[in-house]
Amino acid sequence: MPLTCRGRVRGQEPSRGDVDDALGKFSLTLIDSLDTLVVLNKTKEFEDAVRKVLRDVNLDNDVVVSVFETNIRVLGGLLGGHSLAIMLKEKGEYMQWYNDELLQMAKQLGYKLLPAFNTTSGLPYPRINLKFGIRKPEARTGTETDTCTACAGTLILEFAALSRFTGATIFEEYARKALDFLWEKRQRSSNLVGVTINIHTGDWVRKDSGVGAGIDSYYEYLLKAYVLLGDDSFLERFNTHYDAIMRYISQPPLLLDVHIHKPMLNARTWMDALLAFFPGLQVLKGDIRPAIETHEMLYQVIKKHNFLPEAFTTDFRVHWAQHPLRPEFAESTYFLYKATGDPYYLEVGKTLIENLNKYARVPCGFAAMKDVRTGSHEDRMDSFFLAEMFKYLYLLFADKEDIIFDIEDYIFTTEAHLLPLWLSTTNQSMSKKNTTSEYTELDDSNFDWTCPNTQILFPNDPLYAQSIREPLKNVVDKSCPRGIIRVREESFRSGAKPPLRARDFMATNPEHLEILKKMGVSLIHLKDGRVQLVQHAIQAASSIDAEDGLRFMQEMIELSSQQQKEQQLPPRAVQIVSHPFFGRVVLTAGPAQFGLDLSKHKETRGFVASSKPYNGCSELTNPEAVMGKIALIQRGQCMFAEKARNIQNAGAIGGIVIDDNEGSSSDTAPLFQMAGDGKDTDDIKIPMLFLFSKEGSIILDAIREYEEVEVLLSDKAKDRDPEMENEEQPSSENDSQNQSAEQMTSISQEVDLIDQESLEESSLNSHPESLSPADIDNAASVSPSEQNSNPAENHETTSLDGECTDLDNQLQEQSETEEDSSPNVSWGKKVQPIDSILADWNEDIEAFEMMEKDEL
Numbered sequence: 121m122p123l124t125c126r127g128r129v130r131g132q133e134p135s136r137g138d139v140d141d142a143l144g145k146f147s148l149t150l151i152d153s154l155d156t157l158v159v160l161n162k163t164k165e166f167e168d169a170v171r172k173v174l175r176d177v178n179l180d181n182d183v184v185v186s187v188f189e190t191n192i193r194v195l196g197g198l199l200g201g202h203s204l205a206i207m208l209k210e211k212g213e214y215m216q217w218y219n220d221e222l223l224q225m226a227k228q229l230g231y232k233l234l235p236a237f238n239t240t241s242g243l244p245y246p247r248i249n250l251k252f253g254i255r256k257p258e259a260r261t262g263t264e265t266d267t268c269t270a271c272a273g274t275l276i277l278e279f280a281a282l283s284r285f286t287g288a289t290i291f292e293e294y295a296r297k298a299l300d301f302l303w304e305k306r307q308r309s310s311n312l313v314g315v316t317i318n319i320h321t322g323d324w325v326r327k328d329s330g331v332g333a334g335i336d337s338y339y340e341y342l343l344k345a346y347v348l349l350g351d352d353s354f355l356e357r358f359n360t361h362y363d364a365i366m367r368y369i370s371q372p373p374l375l376l377d378v379h380i381h382k383p384m385l386n387a388r389t390w391m392d393a394l395l396a397f398f399p400g401l402q403v404l405k406g407d408i409r410p411a412i413e414t415h416e417m418l419y420q421v422i423k424k425h426n427f428l429p430e431a432f433t434t435d436f437r438v439h440w441a442q443h444p445l446r447p448e449f450a451e452s453t454y455f456l457y458k459a460t461g462d463p464y465y466l467e468v469g470k471t472l473i474e475n476l477n478k479y480a481r482v483p484c485g486f487a488a489m490k491d492v493r494t495g496s497h498e499d500r501m502d503s504f505f506l507a508e509m510f511k512y513l514y515l516l517f518a519d520k521e522d523i524i525f526d527i528e529d530y531i532f533t534t535e536a537h538l539l540p541l542w543l544s545t546t547n548q549s550m551s552k553k554n555t556t557s558e559y560t561e562l563d564d565s566n567f568d569w570t571c572p573n574t575q576i577l578f579p580n581d582p583l584y585a586q587s588i589r590e591p592l593k594n595v596v597d598k599s600c601p602r603g604i605i606r607v608r609e610e611s612f613r614s615g616a617k618p619p620l621r622a623r624d625f626m627a628t629n630p631e632h633l634e635i636l637k638k639m640g641v642s643l644i645h646l647k648d649g650r651v652q653l654v655q656h657a658i659q660a661a662s663s664i665d666a667e668d669g670l671r672f673m674q675e676m677i678e679l680s681s682q683q684q685k686e687q688q689l690p691p692r693a694v695q696i697v698s699h700p701f702f703g704r705v706v707l708t709a710g711p712a713q714f715g716l717d718l719s720k721h722k723e724t725r726g727f728v729a730s731s732k733p734y735n736g737c738s739e740l741t742n743p744e745a746v747m748g749k750i751a752l753i754q755r756g757q758c759m760f761a762e763k764a765r766n767i768q769n770a771g772a773i774g775g776i777v778i779d780d781n782e783g784s785s786s787d788t789a790p791l792f793q794m795a796g797d798g799k800d801t802d803d804i805k806i807p808m809l810f811l812f813s814k815e816g817s818i819i820l821d822a823i824r825e826y827e828e829v830e831v832l833l834s835d836k837a838k839d840r841d842p843e844m845e846n847e848e849q850p851s852s853e854n855d856s857q858n859q860s861a862e863q864m865t866s867i868s869q870e871v872d873l874i875d876q877e878s879l880e881e882s883s884l885n886s887h888p889e890s891l892s893p894a895d896i897d898n899a900a901s902v903s904p905s906e907q908n909s910n911p912a913e914n915h916e917t918t919s920l921d922g923e924c925t926d927l928d929n930q931l932q933e934q935s936e937t938e939e940d941s942s943p944n945v946s947w948g949k950k951v952q953p954i955d956s957i958l959a960d961w962n963e964d965i966e967a968f969e970m971m972e973k974d975e976l
């Protein structure tokens with residue numbers, strides 16, 4: 121935990137949910153960083169670290185851990201450490217005492233994971249208790265029915281390496297069985313796999329499919345298993361999937377999820393950060409052009425926000441704002457540099473390093489970004505930061521002679537652990553050769569089985585990569601998210617009258633429902649009381665109605681997001697700017713619905729002082745201490761507005777309310793917004809921010825240690841550098857914000873989930889019977905691109921030359937391709953049987969509901 125300078129011990133910190141499943145009280149970061157030390161030529165430190173692991177690590181803890189994470193980080197870490205330990209020993213200088221101890225630990229861990237495979241399918245349970253396994257009552261796990269595809273399909277490298285290093289074949293057998301089962305279950309017409317699967321029945325639970333979260337390393341391991349094990353069947357499987365990915369998911373430069381049964385139908389309008397590994401995999405496959413394109417698009421998103429947000433939309437807006445220092449983009453940059461030799465990728469790497477140092481470096485390491493828009497931190501530095509990010513960035517700039525061994529003799533696991541390629545010829549009892557019969561014949565000259573080679577790929581053309589990047593250079597900045605408004609205005613000008621405006625729509629008006637039906641829009645009442653609108657252009661009465669339907673849906677999205685924005689204030693930042701922090705620590709703060717609005721005014725900077733009484737619920741007894749300063753007040757016992765008035769009267773220039781719930785933290789709780797007291801709060805002129813107890817105690821600890829602590833309250837952290845301490849202290853600018861509310865409001869960060877309260881609120885608006893736009897789950901169901909019947913043809917939605925594409929053309933294109941792709945269906949004359957429409961429909965609803973529940 122780089123902000124509080126402690127290790128994160130499972131059970132000693134408030135649970136963060138599934139992310140904690142990687143922690144097994146087994147010194148995760150130490151093990152995950154072992155081989156990084158050797159790559160960085162820190163051989164002595166490696167030797168010490170191995171000794172520490174052997175001395176301290178206990179694998180027999182009563183903790184439920186993720187099988188996937190334990191495999192890639194811990195088993196992979198031990199095997200990577202072992203691989204380099206034996207390499208060093210052979211060189212004769214270091215590790216002379218080493219006697220395969222890391223391998224023995226790896227084997228012990230391997231046996232601990234095996235009970236997870238005790239299912240009829242051979243797919244592993246997602247979690248296991250390190251001490252008690254699965255079945256025993258003490259295990260507290262084993263009731264799960266689903267796992268993600270990547271979770272079940274990312275074992276073969278570590279398990280095969282373990283088998284081949286030790287001669288115990290059972291590990292490779294189990295990992296192969298799981299992969300065989302996934303392959304059998306692929307959707308046969310699209311050759312795609314879903315995100316989650318039932319480990320008992322083998323049914324797909326989430327039928328959306330992409331190359332990011334939930335699936336990513338399944339594909340990676342098929343190709344790398346071929347490289348490491350030399351088994352043709354893995355390459356054939358990979359190529360079959362790759363062909364499907366390029367056909368349906370790849371919409372250069374985008375990679376967009378689709379449905380496995382209806383791969384022409386996009387499943388969402390945003391991309392997750394995990395897919396940034398894919399260009400690297402494409403390099404390994406030898407398909408450089410799309411790798412360069414996607415990488416360039418991702419780089420432009422990064423330049424906009426300094427880091428890649430956890431998810432971003434197809435028009436490059438932030439969808440999920442956090443960034444846990446993921447290494448995937450650095451990984452792809454490394455591979456692209458290796459493939460092209462283009463110094464551009466060194467510049468990219470330099471930017472990544474500069475941003476890390478400037479925005480993420482904190483006193484005890486590098487802190488994840490809680491919100492790339494505000495620059496605020498989260499108290500976490502995941503082990504993959506040292507295992508992968510450091511390794512790939514170092515290797516990007518390293519010359520051959522900087523590394524004490526030949527990196528080309530190894531393959532990187534998904535966690536960037538190094539496994540030696542000589543394993544392919546050791547203990548290879550499991551290899552299947554020449555089993556091509558069950559694979560689709562792929563008519564594609566791209567699938568020649570050669571590894572990429574710079575000499576062959578770019579003979580005499582150092583500008584090859586640049587020529588591919590050039591047309592994409594404005595793809596992010598010039599994307600046109602609001603094109604629909606222009607189109608709508610144009611169509612009004614030309615006299616076309618929209619049959620129904622989103623703002624007029626009433627769910628109880630039968631006439632409106634009739635119009636919806638005509639436009640192919642269905643109304644779905646969800647169990648939780650919300651209503652979803654889904655449009656299937658194909659179910660519209662005509663192509664004109666389908667177009668109207670699309671406009672109606674997009675109007676709804678606009679209205680919905682407008683309303684959500686009005687209800688939710690964005691997070692704010694408290695940045696500690698005095699010595700020794702100098703702006704390096706940025707805390708996520710909740711906004712207030714009253715007082716100075718920091719998004720409209722210059723930030724407020726000042727020294728902090730605790731108010732007396734600390735709860736700020738009465739006139740302060742220490743006005744001299746808070747005068748001209750930012751007052752710290754404890755939450756509780758009176759309204760936030762009352763506290764604000766009391767500190768303002770004492771002369772404070774701002775206030776920070778610190779949560780009185782001990783242990784609360786922005787790591788685990790949704791953003792908190794302070795509401796007014798239901799009265800007029802115009803008299804409150806100073807800015808007020810809220811910190812959870814953990815973030816608050818970082819400031820309180822700083823006061824204890826350094827006495828004088830200066831902070832900056834703002835909507836976005838200021839660029840930090842040591843100069844900060846010399847800057848003049850600006851005077852606070854006061855203003856009021858005319859907002860009030862009855863009670864404190866906790867803001868959900870999931871923008872597409874509307875809670876019961878907001879439903880109740882919306883039923884009070886001027887159309888009591890109308891459906892509030894905010895009730896519509898636009899992320900899941902009203903995406904315009906869902907109507908795209910052929911993603912491969914619709915990449916013009918993002919204009920490559922910087923011009924916005926006319927939506928009418930897209931609609932035309934969509935309608936045409938919709939017709940093309942379904943010969944049984946024509947406009948106005950549906951011959952698709954109703955049962956099949958209903959079945960399709962149910963399938964979609966199911967998929968949308970699942971996506972909504974379990975996005976990552």
Ligand code: DMJ
Nearest residue numbers: 337446447448504534535
């Ligand atoms: C790493 O642990 C691995 O790369 C994994 O495959 C998915 N991504 C995380 C880091 O983002």
